[in-house]
Amino acid sequence: xxxxxxxxxxxxxxxxxxxxxxxxxxxxxxxxxxxxxxxxxxxxxxxxxxxxxxxxxxxxxxxxxxxxxxxxxxxxxxxxxxxxxxxxxxxxxxxxxxxxxxxxxxxxxxxxxxxxxxxxxxxxxxxxxxxxxxxxxxxxxxxxxxxxxxxxxxxxxxxxxxxxxxxxxxxxxxxxxxxxxxxxxxxxxxxxxxxxxxxxxxxxxxxxxxxxxxxxxxxxxxxxxxxxxxxxxxxxxxxxxxxxxxxxxxxxxxxxxxxxxxxxxxxxxxxxxxxxxxxxxxxxxxxxxxxxxxxxxxxxxxxxxxxxxxxxxxxxxxxxxxxxxxxxxxxxxxxxxxxxxxxxxxxx
Amino acid sequence: xxxxxxxxxxxxxxxxxxxxxxxxxxxxxxxxxxxxxxxxxxxxxxxxxxxxxxxxxxxxxxxxxxxxxxxxxxxxxxxxxxxxxxxxxxxxxxxxxxxxxxxxxxxxx
Numbered sequence: 001x002x003x004x005x006x007x008x009x010x011x012x013x014x015x016x017x018x019x020x021x022x023x024x025x026x027x028x029x030x031x032x033x034x035x036x037x038x039x040x041x042x043x044x045x046x047x048x049x050x051x052x053x054x055x056x057x058x059x060x061x062x063x064x065x066x067x068x069x070x071x072x073x074x075x076x077x078x079x080x081x082x083x084x085x086x087x088x089x090x091x092x093x094x095x096x097x098x099x100x101x102x103x104x105x106x107x108x109x110x111x112x113x114x115x116x117x118x119x120x121x122x123x124x125x126x127x128x129x130x131x132x133x134x135x136x137x138x139x140x141x142x143x144x145x146x147x148x149x150x151x152x153x154x155x156x157x158x159x160x161x162x163x164x165x166x167x168x169x170x171x172x173x174x175x176x177x178x179x180x181x182x183x184x185x186x187x188x189x190x191x192x193x194x195x196x197x198x199x200x201x202x203x204x205x206x207x208x209x210x211x212x213x214x215x216x217x218x219x220x221x222x223x224x225x226x227x228x229x230x231x232x233x234x235x236x237x238x239x240x241x242x243x244x245x246x247x248x249x250x251x252x253x254x255x256x257x258x259x260x261x262x263x264x265x266x267x268x269x270x271x272x273x274x275x276x277x278x279x280x281x282x283x284x285x286x287x288x289x290x291x292x293x294x295x296x297x298x299x300x301x302x303x304x305x306x307x308x309x310x311x312x313x314x315x316x317x318x319x320x321x322x323x324x325x326x327x328x329x330x331x332x333x334x335x336x337x338x339x340x341x342x343x344x345x346x347x348x
Numbered sequence: 349x350x351x352x353x354x355x356x357x358x359x360x361x362x363x364x365x366x367x368x369x370x371x372x373x374x375x376x377x378x379x380x381x382x383x384x385x386x387x388x389x390x391x392x393x394x395x396x397x398x399x400x401x402x403x404x405x406x407x408x409x410x411x412x413x414x415x416x417x418x419x420x421x422x423x424x425x426x427x428x429x430x431x432x433x434x435x436x437x438x439x440x441x442x443x444x445x446x447x448x449x450x451x452x453x454x455x456x457x
Contacts, residue, residue, distance in 0.1 A: 229388065233393075245394065247390070
């Protein structure tokens, strides 16, 4: 019997791990990836919370499952998807057609464009950067310097930039930024022990195993300071340093502070790729604009279209651990569908 | 009575059983977004009045919600109704209308 074909859209970590499992279950799996490498956002992340392990180690592990088992089409975007009976016809940017019995959407997320929070001055003031910019400095092994090449003495992290903010239309919590801020604060203190580091937060959401431990370590071992308040604005001084306005809500007083470097913890938004693919096949989105799963608790990998499934951050912000777990769950769900759904016919 | 030089301190606790939530109920009715504040303090950080007086809008709202309303009239009079807080609030609380409703409530009392 001919192997059933699955097309996986997006070669980030969700696409990689679900493909590995599906290939191991003897399906014919093709990943369509727009970039020239697999790994998605994790490629830009040097170290991972909460253990500080290298992102590359996770990618190496995931690669071992993909290599030799899964077909990969690089540098390719999808322009059209059509469903005829139970078969999908997928057209790629170079005019090729790929057939599939099931489609797994793993189109992930984009980082929030911090320029939309104009009051924080990203791309207006030179010493305002994003968490992603900072991580890039770590990844490239560069020194942390202010725009005019000085070692920063005081660094601030702003939590919830583009998250929990109805003024930019994103009411949800992006989940990973709190712990990422703590991780990056620790890494800065490791490199610049003399620097003072402040995290401005609304709520510290340390939900994961070991997150609270990292938070405590940041206070105890590294002396990172935490101020409960959300910035109303940041502005630039004559010398290029940044002055922030915030209420220290626990002290009950407005507070101003000069900082040499301000790091904006940008949240998750549905990726451009998700939006495009969603429109092509008519995938439903939820109130937060991420793809809507058929059920919040149970049918978490199932879309509104039979034969189309989800894995990873295209349905909601997720940690790497959660994404990998979700990818494996999606693989089983797709396999069940292609095996005449002994379990997929359950209703809720 | 003989004065022995001792005095009794007033109880500092918020007495949730005795406190009257009349103002809170009135504001909830008039401006339902009063309920969705997460106390992030952005309003107070951007507050023009708060730079020069001890006006603290976040605190005022929480005090009303707890029924600690003895200073509300005095506090609410410090607001200049400039509306910057409404622009800054991440939860889209209609802060300006909250203030107007607090003013109405204290005048009704």
